[in-house]
Every structure is written in structure tokens, then in C-alpha cells.
Amino acid sequence: MSVTIKTPEEQRLMLEAGRAAASVLSMIAPHVKPGVTTEALNQLCHDYIVNELKGIPAPLNYGGGGGRQPFPKSICTSVNHVVCHGIPGEKQLKRGDTINIDVTVIKDGFHGDTSQMFYAGEPSVLARRLSEVTREAMFAGIRKVRPGARLGDIGYAVQQVAEANGYSVVREYCGHGIGRVFHEDPQILHYGRPGTGLELVPGMTFTVEPMLNAGRQDVRLLPDGWTVVTKDHSLSAQWEHTVLVTNTGYEILTLRADEKVPH
Structure with missing residues (x-):
């Protein structure tokens, strides 16, 4: 699969899909509280979408094959030590x-992909710091886009932000190109060396979605074929935005209406 360069019209449609995805996170925020089930959150998001x-909802019935069942829900809900792809349940x-x-x-054939961390009540100091540093690391990566x-x-x-704060970067899962296809080239690794890899050109769209662990970087896949957890049971956090490479820098296509971008 090659990297797709989006036309101005395709960029407009990507922005619409991105804004739609962002609005789901804004809608669900007040519902995240102690006692709610992840299945209830899934149903609210599904109905809204x-x-x-x-x-x-792109995740619903996505994937499968090779003995793995398609993803059974409309969103991913990854709690505490779940790194990614948590399946909503009771x-x-x-x-x-x-x-x-x-x-x-x-929306109209194009994908908008985004995620954020939420707290059910007041989190621990460690959990809040991990979440905040992960968000900071995502934006540090996004600011390099041009x-x-x-x-x-x-x-x-x-990687610099993560490791300077004592956290580890998950290696097995990464960002990805996105457009008419959910996951396309290129892969966006959340570690690496400056000046290496594919050169960015205007019209590229991809996600930046670092997963940071409070403990070791090692993860394992649960028998359901989807849920990824930290091997040492340490907390994990992830934030994600879909980004467009513009002529002068970048545009975040999934920015929420109430979201402030750190400088």
C-alpha cells in the first residue's frame, strides 16, 4: 500500500470526519464516572455516531481473519493497564x-480517528501525570509535522518527552496513514532518530497516537485477539489526533471545540 496524498476536496472531507470524531469525545465526557460500564459508554457513542x-463507527466488525474475530464494538475502551484496543463490556x-x-x-467515505484519556473520579497522582505527559508527548510529535x-x-x-519523564514508549503499536482506508501507509512510530524515515509532503494525513507505560515497555495480547495490556501490569496512557501536512506545517483535523493546543 502506498501513501495517499489528499486533494483539497479530500482534505475538506477528512476535516469533516475528524470534527465528527472529536465531537463524540466531547459528547461522552460527562458520562465517564464511577459505576458506568464501558458497554454503556460504547452504546452512547454508537447511537450518537x-x-x-x-x-x-469504523471499529465495529473491523479486522478479523487468521482465527481472530472482527472487533465487536463501536469504540475501544482501554482501562488502567490496558494499552489499547480494549473491548467494551459489563x-x-x-x-x-x-x-x-x-x-x-x-463520514462520506473518509475516516476521522482520535482518542483521549478520561478519569472516573479523581485519579492517582501517578495516573494523572502519566496521562498529561502522554498528551504532551503527542503534541511534541505533532509540532514536528511540516x-x-x-x-x-x-x-x-x-520519545524524548516520554523518557525524560521516566516513562517507556510502546513499540509494537503505532500511528498510521488514514483516509478512505482506516489504516494505510505510512506507519508513524513513536520513537526513532531525527532526520530518518519518509519525508513529509503536503496532503499526507496520518495519526500521532503515542502509548506510554508507567513501567516497562513490554506488552502482551490477551486471548480475545484484541486487548493489549502491559506485561508488568503498570498503568498505560494514550492520546491520538489525526493530522494533515499543510504547505506550511500541520493542521489537527480532530481538534475538539474546547481543546487548547499547548505551545
């Missing part, structure tokens, strides 16, 4: 739990 946005959130909600909406930059510049920036 389908009925209000007239969109399609487990209730407890006070102090952290949860990443990952949303991808298809024509002529290299993919390694993004990964290096993310």
Missing part, C-alpha cells in the same frame, strides 16, 4: 480508574 452524526469503572476512549468515525520533515523527527520528539 449513527443517529446524530449519520456516520459509521465491567463498571471504579473511582480513580483511567480510561482511553478511542473513536473512529467514517513539509520536508521526516517521520523519525516525530518519533524522536515523542
Whole structure:
């Protein structure tokens, strides 16, 4: 699969899909509290995407093959030591739990993909700091996006923030190109060396979505074929935005209406 360069019209449609995905996270925020089940959050997001946005939840029935079942829900809910791809279920959130909600909406054939961390009540000092540093690392990577930059510049920036704060970067899962296809080239690693990798050109769209662990970087896949957890049971956090390479820098396509971009 080659890297797709989006036309101005395709960029407009990507922005619409991105804004739609962002609005799902804004909608669900007040519902994340102790006692709610991740399945209830899934149902709220599904109904909003389908009925209000007239969109399609991309994760639902995505993937599968090779003995693995397609993803069975409309969002991913990754709680505490779950790194990514947590499947919503009947487990209730407890006070102090952290949860990443990952949303991808298809609108007019294009994908908008974004995730953020939420707290069920007041989190621990460690959990809050891990979440905040992960968000800072994501934006450090995004700020490197411009024509002529290299993919390694993004990964290096993310890795520097993570490791300077004592956290480890998950290696097995990364960002990805996105457009008419959910996952396309290039892969966006969250570690690397500056000046290496593919050169960025205007019209590229991809996600920056670092996963940082409070403990070791090692992860394992659960028997359901989707849920990824930290091997040492340490906390994990993730933030994600879909980004467009513009003629002069970048545009975040999934920026939420209430979201402030750090400088």
C-alpha cells in the first residue's frame, strides 16, 4: 500500500470526519464516572455516531481473519493497564480508574480517528501525570509535522518527552496513514532518530497516537485477539489526533471545540 496524498476536496472531507470524531469525545465526557460500564459508554457513542452524526463507527466488525474475530464494538475502551484496543463490556469503572476512549468515525467515505484519556473520579497522582505527559508527548510529535520533515523527527520528539519523564514508549503499536482506508501507509512510530524515515509532503494525513507505560515497555495480547495490556501490569496512557501536512506545517483535523493546543 502506498501513501495517499489528499486533494483539497479530500482534505475538506477528512476535516469533516475528524470534527465528527472529536465531537463524540466531547459528547461522552460527562458520562465517564464511577459505576458506568464501558458497554454503556460504547452504546452512547454508537447511537450518537449513527443517529446524530449519520456516520459509521469504523471499529465495529473491523479486522478479523487468521482465527481472530472482527472487533465487536463501536469504540475501544482501554482501562488502567490496558494499552489499547480494549473491548467494551459489563465491567463498571471504579473511582480513580483511567480510561482511553478511542473513536473512529467514517463520514462520506473518509475516516476521522482520535482518542483521549478520561478519569472516573479523581485519579492517582501517578495516573494523572502519566496521562498529561502522554498528551504532551503527542503534541511534541505533532509540532514536528511540516513539509520536508521526516517521520523519525516525530518519533524522536515523542520519545524524548516520554523518557525524560521516566516513562517507556510502546513499540509494537503505532500511528498510521488514514483516509478512505482506516489504516494505510505510512506507519508513524513513536520513537526513532531525527532526520530518518519518509519525508513529509503536503496532503499526507496520518495519526500521532503515542502509548506510554508507567513501567516497562513490554506488552502482551490477551486471548480475545484484541486487548493489549502491559506485561508488568503498570498503568498505560494514550492520546491520538489525526493530522494533515499543510504547505506550511500541520493542521489537527480532530481538534475538539474546547481543546487548547499547548505551545
